[in-house]
Amino acid sequence: MRSSLTPLGPPVSRDRIITSFPKWYTPDACLQLKEHFHGQVSSTCQSRNTGTVGLRLSKVVVVGDLYVGKTSLIHRFCKNVFDRDYKATIGVDFEIERFEIAGIPYSLQIWDTAGQEKFKCIASAYYRGAQVIITAFDLTDVQTLEHTRQWLEDALRENEPGSCFVFLVGTKKDLLSGAACEQAEVEAVRLASEMRAEYWSVSAKTGENVKAFFSRVAALAFEQSILQDLERRSSAQLQVGDGDLIRMEESPPETQESKTSSSLGCC
Numbered sequence: 001m002r003s004s005l006t007p008l009g010p011p012v013s014r015d016r017i018i019t020s021f022p023k024w025y026t027p028d029a030c031l032q033l034k035e036h037f038h039g040q041v042s043s044t045c046q047s048r049n050t051g052t053v054g055l056r057l058s059k060v061v062v063v064g065d066l067y068v069g070k071t072s073l074i075h076r077f078c079k080n081v082f083d084r085d086y087k088a089t090i091g092v093d094f095e096i097e098r099f100e101i102a103g104i105p106y107s108l109q110i111w112d113t114a115g116q117e118k119f120k121c122i123a124s125a126y127y128r129g130a131q132v133i134i135t136a137f138d139l140t141d142v143q144t145l146e147h148t149r150q151w152l153e154d155a156l157r158e159n160e161p162g163s164c165f166v167f168l169v170g171t172k173k174d175l176l177s178g179a180a181c182e183q184a185e186v187e188a189v190r191l192a193s194e195m196r197a198e199y200w201s202v203s204a205k206t207g208e209n210v211k212a213f214f215s216r217v218a219a220l221a222f223e224q225s226i227l228q229d230l231e232r233r234s235s236a237q238l239q240v241g242d243g244d245l246i247r248m249e250e251s252p253p254e255t256q257e258s259k260t261s262s263s264l265g266c267c
Ligand SMILES: Nc1nc2c(ncn2[C@@H]2O[C@H](COP(=O)(O)OP(=O)(O)OP(=O)(O)O)[C@@H](O)[C@H]2O)c(=O)[nH]1
Pocket: 064, 065, 066, 067, 068, 069, 070, 071, 072, 073, 083, 084, 085, 086, 087, 088, 089, 090, 113, 114, 115, 116, 171, 172, 173, 174, 175, 202, 203, 204, 205, 206
């Protein structure tokens, strides 16, 4: 059944409908081990009391060295295509992907940035306001893993501390045997834990783990959006219930004292 909150437009495709909380890739480097939506989130979604969350776009920024496969990863997910030819991203590009999560419409705006040094200053102008940062590296090129720390630092610098979910993604999984992939993952998982990031290995060529990965990104971002919205609404209610707080926010500093004392006087 489609949600009554679905904005105008075509329905979301069936594979963008998320009903249960998507699982992590490895428990050794994951942001949340739980397998269900937060109880408060489930009940809020059931009662369709999700405020403006269904109408907003959550920003996801994908960063990492040139040639690691950022564009390929996004194109595999959003367009289900894979191009063997390399076309460097110039500056930035973005895709909007619509989901329905726990019955509520939800959209991600996925920003693809250029890895080439000469475009870095253009791309970094788009880091601000990210709810999710995806740092990508090539599983076959250890140097690209070493550089992820710097990419993340640059992206975090433009955002409020603690406000972003961070993912570390190893790309081109199809180029490695199972054993070689496991070996490459050991170091990546260690770094992911250090970065407080969730780790995933994917292949844009075969599509392995791509949908599962973005479903996880969408679910975590969605849950955070709902919880933040609930918090905002409850603190707004608190302020409505507390006359002093409202007056303090609305009063310019020089008049605050007299207003506060007059309000004290009348109570
Ligand atoms: N075998 C394989 N090749 C891949 C995969 N993902 C990307 N590639 C190839 O790697 C090359 C670079 O991919 P892009 O997606 O353009 O890399 P990018 O990170 O966007 O590069 P910039 O835009 O310059 O930052 C292309 O030739 C892709 O076909 C993958 O999963 N497997």
